[in-house]
Amino acid sequence: MRNFVITVNGKSYQVGVEEVGASVSAPVVSAPVAAAPVVAPVTAAPVAAPAAPAPVAAAPANGEKVLSPFPGLIKNLLVEGGATVKKDQPILVLEAMKMDNDITAPCDGVVTFQVAKGANVESDAVLAVIG
Known part of the structure; x- marks a missing residue:
C-alpha cells in the first residue's frame, strides 16, 4: 500500500x-x-419568491428590432420604456456565462422593451424595438 x-x-x-x-x-x-x-456548516437563508415580471408591451408594428445575440438573463434595463435613445446607447444588460454584456440601440428612436428584468431569453429573441 x-x-x-x-x-x-x-x-x-x-x-x-x-x-x-x-x-x-x-x-x-x-x-x-x-x-x-x-x-x-453553512445554512441557506430563506429566500423570498421572486416578484412576477412586469407585463411587456406589445411590439410596435414598425421599428428596428433589437435581438439577443445569445441566450442569457436580462440583468438590468438601463433606460425606461418609452425613453428616447441614441444609436449605440446601452439600453439593457444581458448576463451570459457570468459576464455582463451591454446591449445597445441600433439606431436613434423611442425604445419599447419586449422583455422584463430577470427574464431568461434565447438567441435571436426580440429584446426591444426602437421606433
Missing part, C-alpha cells in the same frame, strides 16, 4: 493505493500534510 496526498480545488486529501502486478522501485518522499481547517 502506498500513500499519497492529492490536492483538489485547494483541499488536500490523503489516499492509499494498493499496488497490483509488477513492482517498481522508486524513492518515496514524505511531505507534511497540513490539517484541514474546520469550517462551520
Whole structure:
C-alpha cells in the first residue's frame, strides 16, 4: 500500500493505493500534510419568491428590432420604456456565462422593451424595438 496526498480545488486529501502486478522501485518522499481547517456548516437563508415580471408591451408594428445575440438573463434595463435613445446607447444588460454584456440601440428612436428584468431569453429573441 502506498500513500499519497492529492490536492483538489485547494483541499488536500490523503489516499492509499494498493499496488497490483509488477513492482517498481522508486524513492518515496514524505511531505507534511497540513490539517484541514474546520469550517462551520453553512445554512441557506430563506429566500423570498421572486416578484412576477412586469407585463411587456406589445411590439410596435414598425421599428428596428433589437435581438439577443445569445441566450442569457436580462440583468438590468438601463433606460425606461418609452425613453428616447441614441444609436449605440446601452439600453439593457444581458448576463451570459457570468459576464455582463451591454446591449445597445441600433439606431436613434423611442425604445419599447419586449422583455422584463430577470427574464431568461434565447438567441435571436426580440429584446426591444426602437421606433
